[in-house]
Amino acid sequence: MDEFHKIRRLPPYVFEHVNRLKASARAAGADIIDLGMGNPDLPTPEHIVEKLVETVRKPRTNRYSASKGIPGLRRAQAAYYDRRFGVKLDPETQVVATLGSKEGFANMAQAITAPGDVVLVPNPSYPIHAFGFLMAGGVIRSIPSEPGPDFFHALERAIHHSTPKPIAVILCYPSNPTACVADIEFYRDVVAFARQHEIFVLSDLAYSEIYFTDTPPPSLLQVPGAMDIAVEFTSMSKTYSMPGWRMGFAVGNERLISALARVKSYLDYGAFTPIQVAAAAALNGPQDCVAEFRETYRKRRDAMVDAFARAGWEIPAPEASMFAWAPLPERFREIGSLEFSKLLVEKADVAVAPGIGFGEHGEGYVRIAMVENEQRIRQAARNVRRFLETAGETLHNVVPISARG
Structure with missing residues (x-):
């Protein structure tokens, strides 16, 4: 049956690919560190x-x-x-x-x-x-x-x-x-x-x-x-x-x-x-909470940039927002942001948002949301480090974006 006209105008929701993998991994008992959705984890001020x-x-x-x-x-x-x-x-x-x-x-x-x-x-x-x-x-x-x-x-x-x-x-x-x-x-x-x-x-x-x-x-x-x-x-x-x-x-x-x-x-x-x-x-009311949230995100940003650099993935430090816009590690650029994001869920128990989901010019990047505490961010970096160290074993069956029809 044909799609309705307005639905046809909408492209497939790229993030759903990662979301399905994330849900499947969690159902199997994996501890997924979710840095994909910009969903604040801090409590609303009392x-x-x-x-x-x-x-x-x-x-x-x-x-x-x-x-x-x-x-x-x-x-x-x-x-x-x-x-x-x-x-x-x-x-x-x-x-x-x-x-x-x-x-x-x-x-x-x-x-x-x-x-x-x-x-x-x-x-x-x-x-x-x-x-x-x-x-x-x-x-x-x-x-x-x-x-x-x-x-x-x-x-x-x-x-x-x-x-x-x-x-x-x-x-x-x-x-x-x-x-x-x-x-x-x-x-x-x-x-x-x-x-x-x-x-x-x-x-x-x-x-x-x-x-x-x-x-x-x-x-x-x-x-x-x-x-x-x-x-x-x-x-x-x-x-x-x-x-x-x-x-x-x-x-x-x-x-x-x-x-x-x-x-x-x-x-x-x-x-x-x-x-x-x-x-x-x-x-x-009092705006102290806003300054406190800002400082929390600053600390998370600094922890992320430091920990991921130690893991072998250099991420530019954002000047604002709760996101980092991270270029794919060089050896993964050929497979594209979606396949890389799927690999991170499968091999590193880390979820990020593929850049292609934000438009064609987002290809080559992933968006990393600072929605976990510093300890979890450093754990994500350790998981990524192990993945990068064994990446050669996992890339042979991934189709590069240049080879897709």
Whole structure:
């Protein structure tokens, strides 16, 4: 039987290959160290949990909530942007609470995309950046992930050679999966380009609070004029270790925010009210926990870079995010990132995310998530070291990507 039209437009989910192997190995009793999914393992801070429990016990908080977010939560997000970035937002017209940034991106795509519309998406990139628009009937044109001259050359080519002209460009810094960062000068150039060519900018700032440099990552909306053409998405998943709570935000241009809010009003009633109240408490309350999480990820990063180097695998130290973007060890480059990731599960009891799952230009890399403690990360490195030392015995039956049909 033929696949449904929208399902046909989606490529096979590459990560599922590794997930199946991981589940099979665990069922057989293997202790898999899972560095694949960016699923924070740190506990949600106690004061946030206490606010959830307090609120859920109150009468009537079990009723339908507000699709765009309760007023107190939208005010809290506006206050965060003012404190952190010096950006003034109107909570009524420029802030929408989303069920995580992933849902926000997908529904923004539904709101603004007509069939055949061209959207410029970094490659490699977090999958929803492309697939949200594919599901909405759009056409994806790839641009480089790293900020720099090649990025702007690709924008110029896309403007002159795409028919119809692109409607939007996606940004994601600190980047998932590459962990590269952008500065305010880069954002100024993007805003100037977008205003000149009348295209929207959708910025994913989910990792704004996980950084290891002296200068925190900026917001696109700090650039004068950005509010005319841009919306930015943030998430509480990583900042406050609340991934399963599904709480994020879209903020910025009133027309785009209004379109997103209207689409959402047909699809959901918003997150459970106690979750929204607790999220507001997180944004308004003490921020020591955010600094503590940042330091934990810094220590994990340092442990990973050191331990994997000792194992014979040099991994560049990321400046931000909870990921490392690691080039395949030289002798494995011919087999590709998916086969290498499968070998790591089978031979080293370590799961990582194959770079090809983030786009064709992710080939040759794997993404390693820092979602285990330092002891487990060092154990993963020891497992990898044993695998690399015996790799010649395991490669003879793996088909190189260059030899596949």
